[in-house]
Amino acid sequence: MQIRRATENDAEALLKIYAPYVEHTAITFEYEVPSVEEFRSRIRHTLEKYPYLVAEEDGELLGYAYVGPFHDRPAYDWAVETSIYVDERKIHKGVGGKLHDALEQVLKTQGILNMNACIAWPDGEEDETLTKNSGEFHAHLGYRMVGEFQKCGYKFHRWYNMIWMEKIIGEHADEQPSPIPFSQLEDIHF
Template sequence: MSAHTEITIRTARESDAPALLNIYAPYIVNTAITFEYIVPSTEEFAGRIRRTLQKYPYLVAEQQNKILGYAYAGPFHERAAYDWAVETSIYVDQTQRHTGIGRLLHDALEHTLQAQGILNMNACIACTSKEDPHLDNNSIEFHTHMGYRLVGEFYQCGYKFHTWYNMVWMEKQIGEHRKDQPVPLTFKELLESCRQQDKKKHLI
């Protein structure tokens, strides 16, 4: 989908599960960035990728066949009226933090969601009033830099490492909200539309 200094952003595959899990597992074991406690199996993680791709983008950043990070979207809420809003997640290999990969992934994710007709990107972020070994507020700073605004905070709602953490919601609006809003495309529909357009270009 995009490339920058030899880093390619592409759609994730179920076969990427081991590499993505290697990135995600340290966040579970060592941080409160995710409130998940137990590292999922490779099979469970592959299933998450498969289920996400039915409707939403799941992207990886790759350099010389090595995956450096990933980003995906999911439903903000199951009710139909929320179909134009998504919850987003980005994870970067901890050896690659502050290298610009997060921005590359976020920009690609935002562009893809816009193409689908999604209007609101929402991020659920753990936060702390006092930095500790398991959590700082870098994710809030990152999303602020990406154009998000703080829309709500929940206090002492996440318990991990014998510590209570807050959680904030941040939001970025990426499209025009209209009275006659078209239904968003699923990610599968978007890919099929792109394939059809490519076929037409070759015929011209």
């Protein structure tokens, strides 16, 4: 399996991975599958500042991972919100872990200090649209629970909670250098 930088040309294949999550799960609270052009735009916009990575094997895209700002104000520049999606046929085969490891290494190179995950969480029992797998996956990677919001997401005529999990990946200093935009990192190897 190879991890590489995503390109806009990956949009159609990545959208095929993402669409079932939109249509059949509460893992994402997006209601409508975006167009290929919208997905291209999201990749392009993310790559200006942050990593957008894909896992590929024998020409097949297995999953992808990217980050966005934790919050838009400059005081939050050292914190990001992570997202990882794996082809449903490739779950539990190590794809997500490899993507996350590569993502974490790139973020450390950039000078990012906090990785945050906003995760849809069942309000009570798991159901056919949402399990606790994502929270358990993140805990396995060293994240800790930092908060839970009650019934704040509505999809499929049900209310879902959100949990925030966080992983500290760098040292916080009084004179913290600014993070390096991903677009300025040339020689990154995964």
